[in-house]
Amino acid sequence: MPDAAKGLTVLSKKQYEEHLPTLRAELIQAQSELRDSGVSVVIIISGVDGAGKGEVVHRLSEWLDPRGIDTQAFWQLSDEEKERPPFWRFWKILPARGRIAILVGSWYTEPIVARVYNRISAQAYDAALRRIVRFEQMLAQDGTLILKVALHLSKKDQRKRLKDLEQKPNTHWRVLPSDWTHHKLYDSFTDAAHRSIQQTSTPMAPWLTINANDRRYRDFAVGSTLLECLRKRLNQVPHASRVEASARYVGLQKGQASILGTVDLTQTLSSARYRKQLAKYQAKLNRLIWAASERGIASVILFEGWDAAGKGSCIRRITEAMDPRLYRLIPVAAPTDEERVHHYLWRFWRHIPRAGRMTLFDRSWYGRVLVERVERFATRAEWTRAYSEIRDFESQLADHGIVLAKFWIHISKEEQLQRFKRREEVAYKRHKITSEDWRNRRKWAAYETAVNDMVAETSIATSPWTLVAGNDKKFARIQILKSVCQRLEAAL
Amino acid sequence: MPDAAKGLTVLSKKQYEEHLPTLRAELIQAQSELRDSGVSVVIIISGVDGAGKGEVVHRLSEWLDPRGIDTQAFWQLSDEEKERPPFWRFWKILPARGRIAILVGSWYTEPIVARVYNRISAQAYDAALRRIVRFEQMLAQDGTLILKVALHLSKKDQRKRLKDLEQKPNTHWRVLPSDWTHHKLYDSFTDAAHRSIQQTSTPMAPWLTINANDRRYRDFAVGSTLLECLRKRLNQVPHASRVEASARYVGLQKGQASILGTVDLTQTLSSARYRKQLAKYQAKLNRLIWAASERGIASVILFEGWDAAGKGSCIRRITEAMDPRLYRLIPVAAPTDEERVHHYLWRFWRHIPRAGRMTLFDRSWYGRVLVERVERFATRAEWTRAYSEIRDFESQLADHGIVLAKFWIHISKEEQLQRFKRREEVAYKRHKITSEDWRNRRKWAAYETAVNDMVAETSIATSPWTLVAGNDKKFARIQILKSVCQRLEAAL
Numbered sequence: 001m002p003d004a005a006k007g008l009t010v011l012s013k014k015q016y017e018e019h020l021p022t023l024r025a026e027l028i029q030a031q032s033e034l035r036d037s038g039v040s041v042v043i044i045i046s047g048v049d050g051a052g053k054g055e056v057v058h059r060l061s062e063w064l065d066p067r068g069i070d071t072q073a074f075w076q077l078s079d080e081e082k083e084r085p086p087f088w089r090f091w092k093i094l095p096a097r098g099r100i101a102i103l104v105g106s107w108y109t110e111p112i113v114a115r116v117y118n119r120i121s122a123q124a125y126d127a128a129l130r131r132i133v134r135f136e137q138m139l140a141q142d143g144t145l146i147l148k149v150a151l152h153l154s155k156k157d158q159r160k161r162l163k164d165l166e167q168k169p170n171t172h173w174r175v176l177p178s179d180w181t182h183h184k185l186y187d188s189f190t191d192a193a194h195r196s197i198q199q200t201s202t203p204m205a206p207w208l209t210i211n212a213n214d215r216r217y218r219d220f221a222v223g224s225t226l227l228e229c230l231r232k233r234l235n236q237v238p239h240a241s242r243v244e245a246s247a248r249y250v251g252l253q254k255g256q257a258s259i260l261g262t263v264d265l266t267q268t269l270s271s272a273r274y275r276k277q278l279a280k281y282q283a284k285l286n287r288l289i290w291a292a293s294e295r296g297i298a299s300v301i302l303f304e305g306w307d308a309a310g311k312g313s314c315i316r317r318i319t320e321a322m323d324p325r326l327y328r329l330i331p332v333a334a335p336t337d338e339e340r341v342h343h344y345l346w347r348f349w350r351h352i353p354r355a356g357r358m359t360l361f362d363r364s365w366y367g368r369v370l371v372e373r374v375e376r377f378a379t380r381a382e383w384t385r386a387y388s389e390i391r392d393f394e395s396q397l398a399d400h401g402i403v404l405a406k407f408w409i410h411i412s413k414e415e416q417l418q419r420f421k422r423r424e425e426v427a428y429k430r431h432k433i434t435s436e437d438w439r440n441r442r443k444w445a446a447y448e449t450a451v452n453d454m455v456a457e458t459s460i461a462t463s464p465w466t467l468v469a470g471n472d473k474k475f476a477r478i479q480i481l482k483s484v485c486q487r488l489e490a491a492l
Numbered sequence: 493m494p495d496a497a498k499g500l501t502v503l504s505k506k507q508y509e510e511h512l513p514t515l516r517a518e519l520i521q522a523q524s525e526l527r528d529s530g531v532s533v534v535i536i537i538s539g540v541d542g543a544g545k546g547e548v549v550h551r552l553s554e555w556l557d558p559r560g561i562d563t564q565a566f567w568q569l570s571d572e573e574k575e576r577p578p579f580w581r582f583w584k585i586l587p588a589r590g591r592i593a594i595l596v597g598s599w600y601t602e603p604i605v606a607r608v609y610n611r612i613s614a615q616a617y618d619a620a621l622r623r624i625v626r627f628e629q630m631l632a633q634d635g636t637l638i639l640k641v642a643l644h645l646s647k648k649d650q651r652k653r654l655k656d657l658e659q660k661p662n663t664h665w666r667v668l669p670s671d672w673t674h675h676k677l678y679d680s681f682t683d684a685a686h687r688s689i690q691q692t693s694t695p696m697a698p699w700l701t702i703n704a705n706d707r708r709y710r711d712f713a714v715g716s717t718l719l720e721c722l723r724k725r726l727n728q729v730p731h732a733s734r735v736e737a738s739a740r741y742v743g744l745q746k747g748q749a750s751i752l753g754t755v756d757l758t759q760t761l762s763s764a765r766y767r768k769q770l771a772k773y774q775a776k777l778n779r780l781i782w783a784a785s786e787r788g789i790a791s792v793i794l795f796e797g798w799d800a801a802g803k804g805s806c807i808r809r810i811t812e813a814m815d816p817r818l819y820r821l822i823p824v825a826a827p828t829d830e831e832r833v834h835h836y837l838w839r840f841w842r843h844i845p846r847a848g849r850m851t852l853f854d855r856s857w858y859g860r861v862l863v864e865r866v867e868r869f870a871t872r873a874e875w876t877r878a879y880s881e882i883r884d885f886e887s888q889l890a891d892h893g894i895v896l897a898k899f900w901i902h903i904s905k906e907e908q909l910q911r912f913k914r915r916e917e918v919a920y921k922r923h924k925i926t927s928e929d930w931r932n933r934r935k936w937a938a939y940e941t942a943v944n945d946m947v948a949e950t951s952i953a954t955s956p957w958t959l960v961a962g963n964d965k966k967f968a969r970i971q972i973l974k975s976v977c978q979r980l981e982a983a984l
Contacts, residue, residue: 024920032923058812065923066804066854067823073816078846079571104816170771173778279662286665312558320550324565324596331559337829354570362558428516431524431557 009211016216023223024063030230031064034098037234040144040341041100043226046108047151048189049179050161051212053104056151059219060102060226070095074105083298083355085400086110087135091349096341097143107132108196115192116185125192129199131392138389140204141381142343145233148205149222150197151212155186249384251453259452263410265471274474281481282321288488289322289358296355297491298402301484302364305409306447307437308419309470310477311362314409317477318360318484328353332363344368344386345393352397364406365390369454374446387457398462403491405484406463408451409470413444501703508708515715516555522722523556526590529726532636532833533592535718538600539643540681541671542653543704545596548643551711552594552718562587566597575790575847577892578602579627583841588833589635599624600688607684608677617684621691623884630881632696633873634835637725640697641714642689643704647678741876743945751944755902757963766966773973774813780980781814781850788847789983790894793976794856797901798939799929800911801962802969803854806901809969810852810976820845824855836860836878837885844889856898857882861946866938879949890954895983897976898955900943901962905936 034041043060045053057071072093081089087107095101111128114120120128136146153161162179165171182189201207208225212218269277292299301318303311319329330351339347345365353359368386372378378386397404411419420437423429440447455465466483470476526533535552537545549563564585573581579599587593603620606612612620628638645653654671657663674681689699700717704710761769784791793810795803811821822843831839837857845851860878864870870878889896903911912929915921932939947957958975962968 021918021920025922028920028923054816057816058808061811061821062808063920066807066821067825069823071816071821073818075817170775173775283662283665315558316550316554319553324546324549324563325567326565329553329558329563333559426513428513428520428555430517431520 009217010214011216011220013216016220019220023220023227027063027223027227027230028065030227030234031068031100033234034100034230035068036098038097038143039233040095040097041230042095042139042144042146043100043102044106044108044146044148045102045104045151045222046106046149046193047212048153048158048186049176049182050158050165051151051153052215052218053151054174055215056149056219056222057102057104060222063223064100068098069100069102071102071104074103074109080354083296084352085396085402087396088349088352091346094139094342094346095144096338098341107135108200112189112192112196115195116188125195126199129196131396132196133200133202133205134388134392136200136205137202138385138392139343141385144343145229146205147226147229148200148207149225150193150207150209151218152209153212155183155190157213158183158186249380251449251456258448259455260408260410260448260467263467263469265410265412265415265469267469267475268472269475269478271474274478277478278317278481281478281485282317284485285318285321285481285488288485288492289326291492292358292403292488293326293356295492297488298353298355298400299358299405299488299491300353300361300397300402301358301405301407302361302366303407303409304363304366304370304451305407305468305470306411306416307440308416308423308433309409309411310473311409313473314407314468314477314480315360315362317481321481322358326356327358327360329360329362332361332367344372345389348393352402365393366406366454366458369457370447370450373450374443387454390458391460394458394460394463401491403487404463405487406458406465407468407480407483408455408465409468409476409480411470413441415471416441501709502706503708503712505708508712511712515712515719519555519715519719519722520557522719522726523560523592525726526592526722527560528590530589530635531725532587532589533722534587534631534636534638535592535594536598536600536638536640537594537596537643537714538598538641538685539704540645540650540678541674542650542657542667543643543645544707544710545643546666547707548641548711548714549594549596552714555715556592560590561592561594563594563596566595566601572846575788576844577888577894579888580841580844583838586631586834586838587636588830590833599627600692604681604684604688607687608680617687618691621688623888624688625692625694625697626880626884628692628697629694630877630884631835633877636835637721638697639718639721640692640699641717642685642699642701643710644701645704647675647682649705650675650678741872743941743948750940751947752900752902752940752959755959755961757902757904757907757961759961759967760964761967761970763966766970769970770809770973773970773977774809776977777810777813777973777980778815780977780984781818783984784850784895784980785818785848787984789980790845790847790892791850791897791980791983792845792853792889792894793850793897793899794853794858795899795901796855796858796862796943797899797960797962798903798908799932800908800915800925801901801903802965803901805965806899806960806969806972807852807854809973813973814850818848819850819852821852821854824853824859836864837881840885844894857885858898858946858950861949862939862942863932865942866935879946882950883952886950886952886955893983895979896955897979898950898957899960899972899975900947900957901960901968901972903962905933907963908933 045056047053061069061071070093074089077089090107093101093103111120111125111132114128115122115125140146162175162183166175197207197209210218210221210225303315305311315329319327328351335344335347348361348365351359351361368378368390369383373383394404420433420441423433455467459465466480468476468479537548539545553561553563562585566581569581582599585593585595603612603617603624606620607614607617632638654667654675657667689701693699702710702713702717795807797803807821811819820843827836827839840853840857843851843853860870860882861875865875886896912925912933915925947959951957958972960968960971
């Protein structure tokens with residue numbers, strides 16, 4: 001801010017015009033450095049009606065290079081949005097690294113409105129705010145700069161602003177009927193907003209209250225605050241998530257009982273019994289999935305397991321029993337570049353099914369704590385915090401009523417060797433076995449530790465892991481089919 | 493196919509098992525070559541109920557590497573889909589280069605069903621089929637291999653198949669009530685399907701009718717047909733769109749009147765008049781956009797123009813007048829890699845607004861016939877056929893009731909020079925002017941030809957070009973605001 005304006009909340013036209021060119025030049029410079037920094041920016045513009053949220057957004061898009069900005073305003077939910085957990089619509093629009101998202105309306109809007117109209121209790125409101133804190137923390141740790149601006153206007157000033165706007169022929173259209181409704185609820189809105197500011201102002205995602213009485217002051221203050229935060233963030237090299245590499249993680253220790261060790265790999269099923277049970281459970285699954293579809297119950301089934309554990313053939317036994325309109329199979333391979341420039345969970349949120357449908361993931365978000373941990377694609381800080389990020393993610397699915405089943409298909413190291421060899425012998429199976437599989441096999445012990453930690457950290461009541469005895473393929477297929485049926489049945 | 497089976501439509505178990513390993517190995521091999529070929533594959537599996545569409549899909553996902561396949565089944569439209577032109581949902585799922593999409597249900601389903609239930613006339617049906625031909629041609633020219641399989645089953649055999657399935661406890665669930673309804677309409681369905689096969693079998697996207705009486709024959713025939721088409725396509729190097737480089741295009745010739753030359757660049761507006769009109773038309777636009785929102789009328793406004801023509805500032809005068817919830821601004825820059833591996837129109841289809849909303853494009857799909865033509869990023873064959881592709885695209889928007897306004901902001905070469913110089917003098921504007929702008933400027937004549945051709949080729953009744961006199965910024969802004977208002981008003 002211009003020195004003369006410090007402590008004041010007005011800015012003369014002269015001051016404004018004197019300092020604006022520098023501010024704009026510096027903003028542009030910072031934005032250009034941002035582009036290659038790996039940092040993404042989320043700016044939330046909130047405040048009472050009449051405070052000028054829209055004007056601030058237009059000012060920012062004038063001052064910044066609009067090619068690097070996405071302005072997002074939230075309104076009625078589409079049915080596709082209604083059918084997914086509330087944060088789905090926000091994940092969809094999170095900015096890629098190097099880009100800025102300006103949000104008018106945000107994850108705060110719905111909880112605040114629900115509280116003001118007394119649709120949720122104070123406790124539920126606080127719980128919603130805690131979820132927001134965790135969400136923002138997760139983004140910040142991933143390198144997102146979060147700037148939350150609350151434009152402040154007293155009740156008296158709000159009335160005056162709305163009246164002024166209404167009286168001038170050029171601006172009367174800016175006032176909506178809902179603005180006056182909200183004006184009457186000014187105190188309730190302010191109470192709820194204050195509570196949210198108090199509960200969610202964290203060092204990683206602070207709230208900045210800016211007085212909106214004077215337009216020039218307001219715009220300049222938002223611009224210079226943004227500049228300050230950008231500069232600070234860009235000078236932080238390496239960024240937050242890299243520097244907390246000292247984070248400690250104590251997983252299962254040598255000598256402690258291995259969770260995988262509890263799986264009885266000697267279990268088998270005769271061919272005759274297999275055929276009978278396969279028919280029985282496929283028919284049952286078919287009935288259940290149609291019932292779930294009618295009831296609007298969505299489900300997510302994910303498969304992890306050792307290479308050659310038979311994920312593909314288990315998945316086929318499930319999909320064979322279902323109408324292709326009811327499910328989607330997502331094989332998880334290397335991320336695309338759009339996926340790579342977002343938080344690692346972004347690519348999975350994309351595929352959360354709508355009501356009454358199923359998504360099957362062949363490998364999943366657990367790659368973060370398996371291959372990315374073992375191969376050191378993720379830092380220690382990244383994969384250790386992934387456990388709680390994943391718990392949070394899955395609890396959002398559960399809260400929304402989505403059935404989640406997670407399978408780790410276990411086989412012994414000897415069985416894997418046999419299968420690798422057999423695959424290499426059959427021409428049409430040879431592509432399934434690459435040098436990478438052999439490399440992974442040499443890291444069996446490291447993966448075993450990672451799997452044990454994963455199961456220990458992420459077996460929560462609403463989404464437990466099912467460890468599948470995979471040495472006998474027939475046994476494994478039936479165990480999985482049965483288990484999926486049970487989970488669906490319990491939800492119906 | 494095994495020699496012994498040629499001409500027959502059954503395959504013994506022995507023949508099947510003898511030849512399957514080779515087929516599978518060759519399919520896997522072809523799929524692995526496909527990955528880096530720049531070719532994408534669309535397989536449509538259609539046919540009467542009971543013919544085993546689902547079984548064929550499962551067989552293909554068993555034989556191919558599932559990581560390279562997306563199976564897509566279409567069903568009820570979501571509201572997001574209903575609010576867009578019918579092809580939107582298909583664009584969303586078009587496979588990336590190197591990948592295979594297997595479709596159960598497709599762009600054929602809705603026209604066929606509509607025809608069977610007499611919701612559309614024979615003429616409307618044929619028109620729908622012609623649109624499909626153009627769509628498939630466009631994909632094929634872009635390097636997509638399209639394979640359309642019609643599984644055939646006689647009425648008698650269909651009845652028998654459904655009865656058989658119903659009687660066995662393992663399979664009775666495969667028969668849906670709708671299957672019997674459709675059985676009664678067998679003849680109507682077959683008539684409509686035959687007509688579609690007749691009208692849409694093109695060399696670029698042929699239909700293959702496969703007898704589905706014998707399961708082994710059916711699956712083997714689909715697999716070996718796919719293999720044959722893949723092999724043929726992969727051996728075609730360079731691919732179709734590259735070899736028709738001999739395509740000729742006769743645009744506007746030297747000496748012919750230039751369309752841009754008709755723009756009167758001397759038009760100006762005084763500051764006083766500008767302020768008055770700005771207020772007037774912004775207020776009007778605000779009313780209109782709310783009315784359009786209530787009526788569910790969507791609009792697309794796109795801006796093209798010389799570098800420094802003032803696109804950004806014109807766009808801001810429009811967005812300032814609108815509630816941010818009602819519009820999205822899409823600045824078009826280099827495509828992401830997900831965009832790059834699809835048809836060039838794919839990235840624009842993504843942003844088609846839902847009912848009652850507006851999308852503004854700062855630059856657009858016309859890049860294909862402007863910068864991509866001039867800089868030779870697109871081959872002559874590619875940019876010349878782009879005119880009709882774009883006409884097709886825009887007529888789909890029009891048919892869906894979407895208001896489309898297209899602006900070319902024109903300035904003189906001298907005016908551009910002045911603006912370039914001014915921009916270089918102002919610190920916060922300097923980023924707007926790069927060496928690329930100076931390079932483009934040297935190609936003014938080539939761009940002028942491209943613009944003239946573009947306007948001549950794509951000024952159709954439902955989406956004419958508006959040429960804006962941009963030397964006076966104030967005049968340009970009002971001309972655009974006025975024009976957007978007129979277009980919206982006409983649609984309301």
